[in-house]
Amino acid sequence: MATQHSRSAARLMMAPAVVLLLGWMLVPLTLTLFFSFKKYLPMRGDSLERGLDWVGFDNYVRFLGSSSFWPSVQATLVIVGGVLAITVILGIFLALLLDQPFWGQGIVRILVIAPFFVMPTVSALVWKNMFMDPINGILAHLWRFFGAEPVSWLSDASVQSIILIVSWQWLPFATLILLTAIQSLDSEQLEAAEMDGAPPVKRFFYIILPHLGRAITIVILIQTIFLLSIFAEIFVTTGGAFGTRTLTYLIFQRVIDSQNIGLGSAGGVYAIILANIVAIFLMRIVGKNLDQ
Amino acid sequence: MGRIVLEKVKKSFGDVTVIPPLDLEINDGEFVVFVGPSGCGKSTLLRLIAGLEDVSGGKIEIDGNDATFIPPAKRGLAMVFQSYALYPHMTVRKNIAFPLRMAKLDQAEIDRRVNNAAEVLNLSDYIDRRPGQLSGGQRQRVAIGRAIVREPAAFLFDEPLSNLDAALRVGMRLEISELHKRLKTTMIYVTHDQVEAMTMADKIVVLRAGNIEQVGSPLELYRAPKNLFVAGFIGSPKMNFIEGEEAAKHGAHTIGIRPEHIEVSGDKGAWSGVVGVSEHLGSDTFFHIHETGLAETITVRADGEVDFKHGDRIHLTPREDVIHKFDANGLRIE
Numbered sequence: 001m002a003t004q005h006s007r008s009a010a011r012l013m014m015a016p017a018v019v020l021l022l023g024w025m026l027v028p029l030t031l032t033l034f035f036s037f038k039k040y041l042p043m044r045g046d047s048l049e050r051g052l053d054w055v056g057f058d059n060y061v062r063f064l065g066s067s068s069f070w071p072s073v074q075a076t077l078v079i080v081g082g083v084l085a086i087t088v089i090l091g092i093f094l095a096l097l098l099d100q101p102f103w104g105q106g107i108v109r110i111l112v113i114a115p116f117f118v119m120p121t122v123s124a125l126v127w128k129n130m131f132m133d134p135i136n137g138i139l140a141h142l143w144r145f146f147g148a149e150p151v152s153w154l155s156d157a158s159v160q161s162i163i164l165i166v167s168w169q170w171l172p173f174a175t176l177i178l179l180t181a182i183q184s185l186d187s188e189q190l191e192a193a194e195m196d197g198a199p200p201v202k203r204f205f206y207i208i209l210p211h212l213g214r215a216i217t218i219v220i221l222i223q224t225i226f227l228l229s230i231f232a233e234i235f236v237t238t239g240g241a242f243g244t245r246t247l248t249y250l251i252f253q254r255v256i257d258s259q260n261i262g263l264g265s266a267g268g269v270y271a272i273i274l275a276n277i278v279a280i281f282l283m284r285i286v287g288k289n290l291d292q
Numbered sequence: 293m294g295r296i297v298l299e300k301v302k303k304s305f306g307d308v309t310v311i312p313p314l315d316l317e318i319n320d321g322e323f324v325v326f327v328g329p330s331g332c333g334k335s336t337l338l339r340l341i342a343g344l345e346d347v348s349g350g351k352i353e354i355d356g357n358d359a360t361f362i363p364p365a366k367r368g369l370a371m372v373f374q375s376y377a378l379y380p381h382m383t384v385r386k387n388i389a390f391p392l393r394m395a396k397l398d399q400a401e402i403d404r405r406v407n408n409a410a411e412v413l414n415l416s417d418y419i420d421r422r423p424g425q426l427s428g429g430q431r432q433r434v435a436i437g438r439a440i441v442r443e444p445a446a447f448l449f450d451e452p453l454s455n456l457d458a459a460l461r462v463g464m465r466l467e468i469s470e471l472h473k474r475l476k477t478t479m480i481y482v483t484h485d486q487v488e489a490m491t492m493a494d495k496i497v498v499l500r501a502g503n504i505e506q507v508g509s510p511l512e513l514y515r516a517p518k519n520l521f522v523a524g525f526i527g528s529p530k531m532n533f534i535e536g537e538e539a540a541k542h543g544a545h546t547i548g549i550r551p552e553h554i555e556v557s558g559d560k561g562a563w564s565g566v567v568g569v570s571e572h573l574g575s576d577t578f579f580h581i582h583e584t585g586l587a588e589t590i591t592v593r594a595d596g597e598v599d600f601k602h603g604d605r606i607h608l609t610p611r612e613d614v615i616h617k618f619d620a621n622g623l624r625i626e
Contacts, residue, residue: 177360184377186377188373188374188375188377189377189378189379191344191364191371191373191377192371192377192379193371193379193390194344194363194364194365194374194440195342195344195364195365195369195371195391195393196390196391196442197345197365197391197395198367198390198394199364199365202394206379206381206390210379210381211380213379213381292472
C-alpha cells in the first residue's frame with residue numbers, strides 16, 4: 001500500500017478537504033484577531049471601506065476589566081460542570097437500566113434518544129412555556145397540587161434551570177454512548193466477578209465502571225466542546241439575565257446589543273483561550289484513559 | 293471436600309428443555325469431564341452447578357448440603373471461563389487477589405496466597421502486568437490462579453483450552469492434569485474434544501441433547517460403549533459402523549469396529565476395497581477405503597511404514613474379539 005505512488009495519490013486526494021477545513025478555521029480566526037485590535041462601532045459610522053482605527057490592546061483590557069467578565073466565566077464553568085455531572089451520572093444509570101432485557105426495549109431506546117433530535121431553541125421554549133411557566137406550567141400545577149407556592153424557575157433558580165434544560169438535551173447522547181460501552185462488556189467477566197464473591201454494587205465499581213472509563217472520557221470531551229458554546233437555550237429563556245450570562249452570551253451582547261465588534265472579537269479570543277485551558281485540563285485528567 | 297450430587301436436575305429456557313431430569317454423582321477429588329457435541333447442554337450443566345443459571349427443577353447437593361438456591365459466590369466453587377474473563381484494567385496480582393479481597397481477607401494472607409499461586413503457575417515474572425500484555429497461555433494460567441487462591445471445594449472449567457493453539461493446548465492439558473494430581477481437588481471440565489476427555493478424565497460423562505449417554509472411565513467408554521452415539525464419539529478416528537449382511541453374521545443390527553482393530557494386507561483378507569485418501573502422520577497412517585460393499589467408507593489405521601497408493605485394491609481383516617455389536621435401537625449387545 002505504502003508505495004511512493006499511493007502516498008502521493010493519498011495526499012492529492014486529501015488536499016481539498018484539508019484546504020477547505022483550514023480555510024474554514026483560519027479565515028474567521030484571522031478576522032477575529034484583526035477586529036480585536038480595531039475600534040469598530042458600525043453605528044458610529046466605522047466601516048471597513050473607510051478603514052478602522054488601530055487601538056492596540058484596548059479592547060482586551062476593556063473586556064477583561066468589565067464587571068461582567070468574571071461572572072460570565074464562572075457561569076460558563078458552572079453550567080458546563082453541572083450538565084457534565086448530571087448527564088454522566090444519570091447516563092450511566094439509564095444505560096444500566098436500558099441494558100436489562102425488558103418488553104418494548106426497542107421502542108424505549110428510540111424514545112430515550114428523542115430529545116437529542118429536538119432543536120435547542122425548541123426544547124428550551126418547550127421547557128420555558130410548558131414546564132417552568134410560574135402560572136400555567138406543569139411544574140407550577142404540580143407545586144400547587146401539593147399546596148406549595150409555585151417557583152419562578154427562570155428567575156429564582158435560573159442557572160439550575162438552564163442546567164436542567166441542557167442536561168435534558170444531552171442526556172440521550174451520554175446514555176447512548178455509555179449503553180454501547182456497557183453492551184461491549186464481556187458477560188463472562190461479570191459472571192467471573194459474581195463467582196469471585198462480588199455483590200452487584202462491587203461488580204459495578206470494580207468491573208463495569210472501569211470498563212466505562214474510556215466511554216465516559218469521550219462523552220466528557222465531546223460534550224464540553226459543545227457545552228462551552230451553548231447559546232440558544234439562554235437566548236430564548238433568560239436572555240442572559242439572572243446570572244446566566246455565559247462568556248458566549250457576553251460576546252453576543254457586546255457585538256449585537258452594544259454594536260461593538262472590536263470588543264466582541266477580543267472576547268472571542270478570550271473564549272478561545274478559556275476553551276483551550278479547559279481542554280488541557282480535561283486531557284490531563286481523563287486523557288490517560290484513552291491510552292490503555 | 294468436593295462431593296457434588298445432582299438429583300433430577302432439569303433446565304428449560306421457555307418451552308425448550310435443554311436438560312431433561314438428570315442424575316449424576318461426582319465424588320470428592322475426581323476429575324470429571326463432560327463431553328459431547330456442541331449444543332448438547334454440557335456448558336449449561338456446568339453453569340447450573342456453578343449457580344450462574346437457576347435450575348428449573350431438581351436438587352444440587354454440594355458436600356451434603358442442599359445448594360440448589362445458594363448464590364454462586366457461596367457455593368465454594370471456582371470457575372475458569374473459556375474467554376478467561378480476566379479483569380482487563382487490573383494487574384495479574386490484582387486479578388488473582390480479587391476473590392480474596394471480596395472475601396475481606398487480611399492483606400498478609402492475600403499476599404501469601406497470591407505469591408504462592410503465582411509461583412505454582414510460573415506467573416511471578418508477569419505479576420505486575422495487565423492481561424492485555426500476556427499471551428494466551430499466560431492468561432489461561434492467571435485465570436487458573438484466580439481460581440486456586442480461593443481454595444474451592446471444586447474447580448469448574450468451561451472449555452478452557454479451546455482458544456489456545458494446538459501446541460499450547462497439549463502443554464496446558466498436562467499442566468491441568470498435574471495440578472489436579474497435586475491439589476487433589478474435585479474438577480469438572482467441559483470440552484467438546486474427546487482427546488482432552490480421554491487424556492485427562494478419571495470419569496467421562498458423555499452428553500447428547502442434555503441426556504447422559506454413558507458415564508465411566510475413559511477406557512470403559514473405549515472398550516464397552518453403551519450405544520452407537522458413544523461408540524462414534526469416543527475414539528479417534530471414528531469407529532466404523534457396518535450394517536446389513538455382515539452385521540447379521542454376528543447376530544447384530546449394526547457392528548462397530550475401530551480403525552486400529554483392522555489389519556491391512558495387500559494380498560488376502562476378509563474384506564477388500566480401494567484406497568481413497570491416505571493420511572500420513574509419520575507414526576501411523578490412516579487409509580480411507582471405498583468400494584468395500586460394507587459401508588461408504590471404512591477407515592483403517594496402519595503402521596506409518598505401510599504405503600498404499602490412491603486407487604490400490606487392498607484387503608482388510610477385522611479382529612473378531614473387539615467387534616462391537618449393537619441392536620436395531622443402537623444399544624450394545626454383550
